[in-house]
Amino acid sequence: xxxxxxxxxxxxxxxxxxxxxxxxxxxxxxxxxxxxxxxxxxxxxxxxxxxxxxxxxxxxxxxxxxxxxxxxxxxxxxxxxxxxxxxxxxxxxxxxxxxxxxxxxxxxxxxxxxxxxxxxxxxxxxxxxxxxxxxxxxxxxxxxxxxxxxxxxxxxxxxxxxxxxxxxxxxxxxxxxxxxxxxxxxxxxxxxxxxxxxxxxxxxxxxxxxxxxxxxxxxxxxxxxxxxxxxxxxxxxxxxxxxxxxxxxxxxxxxxxxxxxxxxxxxxxxxxxxxxxxxxxxxxxxxxxxxxxxxxxxxxxxxxxxxxxxxxxxxxxxxxxxxxxxxxxxxxxxxxxxxxxxxxxxxxxxxxxxxxxxxxxxxxxxxxxxxxxxxxxxxxxxxxxxxxxxxxxxxxxxxxxxxx
Ligand code: CTP
Numbered sequence: 110x111x112x113x114x115x116x117x118x119x120x121x122x123x124x125x126x127x128x129x130x131x132x133x134x135x136x137x138x139x140x141x142x143x144x145x146x147x148x149x150x151x152x153x154x155x156x157x158x159x160x161x162x163x164x165x166x167x168x169x170x171x172x173x174x175x176x177x178x179x180x181x182x183x184x185x186x187x188x189x190x191x192x193x194x195x196x197x198x199x200x201x202x203x204x205x206x207x208x209x210x211x212x213x214x215x216x217x218x219x220x221x222x223x224x225x226x227x228x229x230x231x232x233x234x235x236x237x238x239x240x241x242x243x244x245x246x247x248x249x250x251x252x253x254x255x256x257x258x259x260x261x262x263x264x265x266x267x268x269x270x271x272x273x274x275x276x277x278x279x280x281x282x283x284x285x286x287x288x289x290x291x292x293x294x295x296x297x298x299x300x301x302x303x304x305x306x307x308x309x310x311x312x313x314x315x316x317x318x319x320x321x322x323x324x325x326x327x328x329x330x331x332x333x334x335x336x337x338x339x340x341x342x343x344x345x346x347x348x349x350x351x352x353x354x355x356x357x358x359x360x361x362x363x364x365x366x367x368x369x370x371x372x373x374x375x376x377x378x379x380x381x382x383x384x385x386x387x388x389x390x391x392x393x394x395x396x397x398x399x400x401x402x403x404x405x406x407x408x409x410x411x412x413x414x415x416x417x418x419x420x421x422x423x424x425x426x427x428x429x430x431x432x433x434x435x436x437x438x439x440x441x442x443x444x445x446x447x448x449x450x451x452x453x454x455x456x457x458x459x460x461x462x463x464x465x466x467x468x469x470x471x472x473x474x475x476x477x478x479x480x481x482x483x484x485x486x487x488x489x490x491x492x493x494x495x496x497x498x499x500x501x502x503x504x505x506x507x508x509x510x511x512x513x
Contacts, residue, residue, distance in 0.1 A: 110498065112293040112338075113286075114142030119188055121197040121217045122162070123204035124152020126270040127236035127279035131198050132157065134282040135165045141286065146188060147171070150217050152201070174216040184216055189224040196289065197221070198262075199236030199279045202247050208233070208259065209250050232260040232292065234285055239275030262288055287356040296340030297508035303336040304380040305329050306373060306387035306421065308348035310366045314413065315398035323473040324388035326350035328441070331500035332384055333358045339504050344380070346372045348387055366390055366418035377425050377436060382507060384439045385422040393418055426460045437462065437511060443469030452483045463510065465503065482506060 118138060122131050138145050145166040149159055159170035169178070176184045189195065197204065197217070204218065208231075213219040221231055233254070241247060242264060251261050262285065265278035280288070307329020311321045326347060333345040334355035343358045346369055354360040361376070363369045366389045377383060392415035402411055425431050426438040438461045444451045445468065452466030466481040479493040480503065491502050 111141040112290050113138065116142075116193040116293065117144045117146070117191055118289075119146045119148055119192045119195045119220070120162075120166070121195060121221070122147065122149045122153035122157075123197060123199060123201045123217065124150055124155060125199040125201045125236045125279070126156060127199035128153055128156040130279055130282050130285075132161055132165055134198060134285055135162055137282050137286050138289075139166060141290075144168075146192070148188065148217050148220060150204070150215055152203075171216060174219055176216075185213075185220040185223045189220045189229055192224070192229050194230045194232060194289075194292070195221060195224060196232045196234070196285075198234035198285055200233035202235075202237045202241045202244075202250075205233065205235065205247070205250050205254060209253055209257075226258065230260060230292070231258075232262065232289065234262045234279050235264050235277070236279030237277045238269060238271050239273055239277045242275075242277030260292065284356060291338045291357070294338040294340075297505060298336055298382075298511075299340035301341045301381045301511070302379050303333075303341040303343045303382045303384065304346070304373065304376050305333045305336070305343065305384045306346045306348075306369060306389075307333070308350035308352075309388050310348045310369055310390045310418075311364045312366065312390045312393035312418075313364075313397040314394050315400065315402045317401050320390055320392075320394070321349070322388050322390065324348070324350075324443075325474040326352050326386075327474070327476065328467075328472070328478060328496050328500070329384075329386035330355055331496040332386060332503060334497070335500035335504040336382075336384075338501075339508065341382075344376045346376070346387075366393065366421065370419045370421045370424065373421055373425060377428070377430070380436055381511070382437045382439070383422075383425055383431070384441075384507075385425075386441045387421070388443060389421055390418055392416065420459070422461065423459045432460070434462070437507065439507065440464045442466045443472070445470055448481055449483070449488055452481060452488070456483050463507070 122128050147162040147166050147170045149172050163170045207218050213222045265280050266276050308326030309322045309324040311319045313319045330352050333343050337343045337357045345358050346361045361372045395414040395416045422440045430436040431438050440459050440461045442452045442455045448466045452464050456464035464483045472478040477495050480491040482489045
């Protein structure tokens with residue numbers, strides 16, 4: 110379940126063409142279980158009517174500080190006292206300048222000024238033309254807003270409504286949603302660097318053929334996302350998978366087990382936690398042909414010889430940093446039967462403090478899973494749930510282990 114579920118968010122819209130993304134954001138927030146109260150400036154109403162946002166949020170929209178629906182006629186106080194956060198998206202250049210100076214000549218800025226600083230965080234998603242964004246006045250304002258404790262989200266980059274191209278677009282709705290979810294996630298891994306491997310590896314036979322497996326990478330990607338939400342800086346070394354990179358995660362794409370080992374070794378020295386979820390091929394062809402192997406019509410099939418791939422997890426776990434516990438190593442085991450016995454034996458063989466077992470064929474490519482956490486004192490089951498939810502539980506468990 111999203112950390113946003115059950116939250117009450119005031120979604121403020123200032124004037125900008127990006128309000129069309131706010132409609133999508135409103136919808137996504139409601140879907141995530143958030144109560145959304147929309148407040149619009151007069152400028153925002155030039156771009157979209159309040160009717161649209163009322164329909165999407167299921168609540169009347171506020172546009173005026175003189176709204177007579179409030180018994181005490183103090184919408185700015187009442188709305189901000191109910192909120193878990195105020196999110197202004199889009200935040201125009203003018204609106205940010207106004208926030209900076211404590212301007213309060215309409216409901217949205219008045220409400221931001223009147224919010225209890227210690228209880229109601231203010232998060233803004235800037236949106237403007239690239240020249241406006243890079244103008245020293247805006248950049249100065251952004252720095253000052255941050256210094257004032259306001260959370261200023263990044264801007265996107267690309268084509269702009271005005272026809273120019275550059276920085277200043279408002280983030281997409283799903284990116285803002287990810288950032289809001291991260292904002293509300295307890296930072297149990299703050300200051301930690303987490304390295305994750307995910308997906309299958311691909312071992313080339315020739316330029317067009319190879320050996321791989323059915324790992325989808327979903328579990329590893331979910332773990333990378335959960336670790337980033339928990340405040341870690343995350344590097345994700347991924348085999349060939351078609352999954353979007355979780356927001357805020359540094360991704361390194363590799364193909365073969367040897368490339369994966371190289372990338373992992375490069376990043377392991379700075380990591381505090383290494384989580385090996387990748388389904389690494391145990392063997393690779395001893396020789397990979399430079400050209401496509403052709404049938405010669407004789408009916409004789411090519412003979413493939415294999416060599417064993419390096420064991421990435423064991424290599425890292427048994428390195429000085431892994432063995433000393435300075436780098437906390439977590440292995441995964443995909444088994445087809447006798448999960449507890451195999452996971453227990455594998456934990457010892459790999460030399461890791463924690464091994465996470467799952468039944469491989471039942472989970473490959475699926476969105477849910479069940480995990481068995483095996484350590485030196487025994488085993489604990491994380492019952493069947495979505496891979497996202499299990500990833501959050503696993504990251505919470507690892508964070509506790511780091512403090513022991
Ligand atoms: N692993 C690894 N490098 C390898 C093989 C496995 O890093 N060459 C890691 C996996 O990422 C996982 C753990 O080791 O974290 C266990 O992987 P698994 O394939 O289940 O185990 P194997 O060592 O291959 O053992 P077996 O095939 O006998 O079950």
